[in-house]
Amino acid sequence: MPKKKIHTGGCLCGAVRFEADAPAGRPHTCSCKMCQRHTGSLTATWVEFPRDAVRWVGPAGAPATWRSSDFSSRAFCSTCGSSLGAIDDQPTVALLLGSFDRTSAQDLKPTYHSYKGGRPKWWCIEIREA
Template sequence: MSDRIYSGGCLCGAVRFEATGPAEKPHTCSCRFCQQHTGAPTAAWVEFPAGRIAWTGTAGRPSTWRSSDYSSRAFCPACGSSIGAIDDEPVVALLIGGFDDPADPAFTPEYHSFEDCRPGWLRVETASGEE
């Protein structure tokens, strides 16, 4: 665990971010909110305290849509790319695919949420070796 900087952004580059680590709770999730937010059967997330996120792109902070009583889904106002979720705690959960280096070992999922919503044909492996 280190206080390194992880960078990333949306497809068009208008929303860029720098997240100061350590990366927390990397995981995958198959809940319907994640499926509909990303268009994928499973989303891969990593969390950071909101105070450790700097929005550095020309668009500034991403646009949001309130998805529950405790969280808003974040997306680029220009290209529509999903960025993550901004929780009220305050926690920002960023989609791992939006990082400049999504293969970084710090993003290896530790667990899988909402396993019961995962399509039976999809296999998801976590750091613990669970599927």
């Protein structure tokens, strides 16, 4: 039986760590104002997983959350403040790609972009299909 692929990652200080079972689902980029403010970046890169495919394994356990909408909470480390993603009411955990230890896995590559209108006109986002 082949070994199951696991993606790992965590916050800047290492207090919050995660393991997420591959394959990842719906990797995408987003330039909405909420994502911009959550990450401090013009574009966030998200990778969604079923909630039961993500385990919080660091010494701090699960990340702190802030309720950002009627259906989701933003996740962050309460020690260093690193943004980690969003935990939705539906059984989805969306992790920010920058929090992964290894970002080059093929199943983490974004396949579409949400809210292109939220980016400045000079900000070029190009997603090429493999």
